[in-house]
Amino acid sequence: MDIRLLRYFIAIAESSTFTKAAASLHIAQPSLSIAIKKLETDMGLVLLDRSMREISLTKEGRILYEEAKKLVTHFEHVEKELKRLKAQGPMELSIGIIESAKFWIPKVLKRIKEEFPDVHIEIIEVLGLDDINRALNNFDIHFAITNQLISRKEVEALPIYRENFVALLPPGHALEAQQEIRITDLKDEAFIIFKEGFQTREDILNAFRQAGIKPNIQFEVERFETACSFVEEGLGVTFVPENYLKASTISTYSIKPIKDSTVSRTVYLAFDTNRYLPPLVMRSMYLIQSFFEGMEDLGK
């Protein structure tokens, strides 16, 4: 059995015609027809339904497609490991994270480093859904810490913890005297919120909806960092996760808990299930999960 046949099969499954797949593989179409037929006889299974003009996968074909992707990425992992060994390079681990994860990430990285002293860990900030999907697809990151709900079936998202938001008021704001903020207090306040496509925007809008009012949205941003600097300039009010503030240097704005409805979001550990995950990656994900284990209200 040749890995080549699996690569061919994956290409077909993804382009759904022999002709296009052959083109993308830079081989002639009949070669591909014969190769797949050989794969089918080798495996003793019918993998494709050729009755229509655009081929479709049989049940067995769908399973093999998923398994073949894992097997091919496993193979590529081994190749890469050997090259790394030859070049004396370090083991690599790439994690995509949201802003507020900066608070706890160093603690977990310390644990990972204890078990894998030579590993070189790369932390990449991933912002929106597209960003995460792109990073996971390109294998830029091994897994992501994210609050985005990812609906693609090949991506699994394990909830690891929930985090509460707090309100951020500009210095000298009228509400500064209050110990706590109610969402209804913000009825006419200029509000700084995340752009469309960010889960956090939806979480905050939901909280306003529950309180029965609409926020007066004046600015739309992509990062808490931006929102914070806007607040500092007195441009409006915003909500940020408590954990984000733990990671950033305290500034001049005043921080107030939100009283009536708890505004919160779930943070997930997301990874591609159709990919071979080497022991280092599996173990790191396990360490992150167990870091939060037993914490109340994981939003499961």
Place this chain on the structure above:
Amino acid sequence: MDIRLLRYFIAIAESSTFTKAAASLHIAQPSLSIAIKKLETDMGLVLLDRSMREISLTKEGRILYEEAKKLVTHFEHVEKELKRLKAQGPMELSIGIIESAKFWIPKVLKRIKEEFPDVHIEIIEVLGLDDINRALNNFDIHFAITNQLISRKEVEALPIYRENFVALLPPGHALEAQQEIRITDLKDEAFIIFKEGFQTREDILNAFRQAGIKPNIQFEVERFETACSFVEEGLGVTFVPENYLKASTISTYSIKPIKDSTVSRTVYLAFDTNRYLPPLVMRSMYLIQSFFEGMEDLGK
């Protein structure tokens, strides 16, 4: 790249001569020489040191040997899964366990079944070290719950919990009046112990050593079940794990805690690191580990 080349390489790594490996693969020796040379050029690495008559693996060769085994077992797993799918057979999970694990195993199996309703779980009782090694090597079991210390480097043993022993006295025994037993109370008592090669024997002998006496060994057995029936017949005294009694139907002998030194043993989850472990297996091991997580004194 052909899986065949990896199989060839594994055979060489394990028999340390081309000639023997070729024989075991049922191919001619020159074919193997050429195949391995091709593998080396494909990978761009020197895998073998041929300077001696018996070849040895280079550093890269050793890594590839371990990785290749995982890759080949991964491939075999996929083949088996497809055959299973064709035959409409159930997913299989085989776990080797020691006697005393019967107590908690059903609870964990319930959790596994919740996540994988169709899985067919096979529980195999594994007794001594040889038994476990044989079962892991033959792929008869995916992992083992064992108290044996396994020194082979390809087997990892994660401590999951510790269990205490209690003393078992035959009905009507002189010490029956006591609430607790001291090891020194058993100075001249006929003692029933495990055979050589069982970790439990060593654990119990250590406890006696610490108490400064030697047990009067009269019977050597391979199972707690046997030891218990011997006690029932009045042939002597023995120590068994509390957990074992929780799983067995209470009988006529009397059970006494051991007072002075706590006699206990560590139970491990042992698995072959040089083997591809499919998600079902990984997840099951995780569920077992987290079942005991947070319990005190895991003997780590």
Place this chain on the structure above:
DNA sequence: ATATTTTCATAGTTACTAACTATAGAAGAG
């Protein structure tokens, strides 16, 4: 030290196979 045995590599041969081009046949689109 020398002969013998053991082991791996190379050379040459053969059969298989994976690629190609050309073309036939089947399934949708206009």
Place this chain on the structure above:
DNA sequence: CTCTTCTATAGTTAGTAACTATGAAAATAT
């Protein structure tokens, strides 16, 4: 009903994976 699009088959060629025979090197025996 015709034309296009797609897959399968036929036939060809180059590459390769197996074989046998044999040479070179290293360990063992005499």
